[in-house]
Amino acid sequence: MRIIPIASGKGGVGKSLVAANLAVAFAQAGQRVVLADLDLGASNLHLVIGCQAPKAGIGTFLNDTKTDFSKIIIDTDIPNLRFIPGDGEIPGSANVKLMQRKALVRRLLSLDADILILDLGAGTHQFILDFFLLSGQGIVVSAPTVTATLNAYVFLKNTVFRLMYTVFTKGTKALEYLESMRRDSTGLQKLYIPRMLQEISKIDPESYAKFRETMDRFHPRLIMNMIEDPKDADVAMKIRRSCEEYLDLKIEHLGIMYRDNMQDVALSSRLPIVLYKPQSVLSQAIFRIADKILQSDDEDFSISERDIDESFQEATIEAETDFNNKMEYVEELLHSGVLTQGDLVETVKTQQFEIVKLKKENNFLKSKLTKAISQGFKV
Known part of the structure; x- marks a missing residue:
């Protein structure tokens, strides 16, 4: 089963839009898809895919982990797509205990599906980071605004640190060093990860080798949403450069998505945009991203510098092409009288x-x- 966690550094960048519409696109491609709403405390994904307000969800299971998990899985009206609601009543992921988290992971990983999409909450809580790390190819959604790109970088930074705490076991010199850096308040420049890794490779070569092996299998993917102009797509390069320079992390670009007011109309109609207006520029971008994911090898996590370069170059071309298509679409609406x-x-x-x-x-x-x-x- 391919696991696709979808996260964002901040809210309001269209993370749930991406999760819901990708799920529909995969289902239309013949994949057996399960879409899970893990944005606990702010669960509203059912509105995006047109489901009725759920009577039970993940919150129900977390309150009683002996609950039959299959009872909270909903068959949607969309062929091949099942949905696991979250729970807007429970106060959020910060209150999920470790044992509850482990029980939820076991149930999710045992699902009979081709693709499992996890719509995670915004931010960097440990619950969110741990579920994002269930896959080495999770998706980070950002917008071209300064705060959105900064928070996307901060999310990835926290993910790398969470990965360190996962790999560096208790009693190792690597963990002791990491803890000393965390307690040291003399300056965040000491949290320059490549420099830290150089020190760890000297004091604890074994832990360093384990972490290096784990990092080599961790290549998050970026989607730049809500762009207005082709130049907005260039912001993705800033995230890439920061990740490579300060985090020693390689990210891949899955593509761009233009802001489309039609999405609001689709939401009010309780339909994903790919069903409401499949020929729209936004829908076509989602289908394109879905195709890239399906064509990629889920088990081969290796990625070359050339692959990364090509993914960013392709996104730049897509931004230009979609902008032209968007302008043509506006002209058609004006001439037809719809707009x-x-x-x-x-x-x-x-x-x-x-x-x-x-x-x-x-x-x-x-x-x-x-x-x-x-x-x-x-x-």
């Missing part, structure tokens, strides 16, 4: 308002960064 000039004006006004907000946000972050640098803080 009036008034609608177009309102859309432009909305985008201008969002740009102003982003500029303010960017200026605020720049001022914080300048202040931090002036105080001798190194990012």
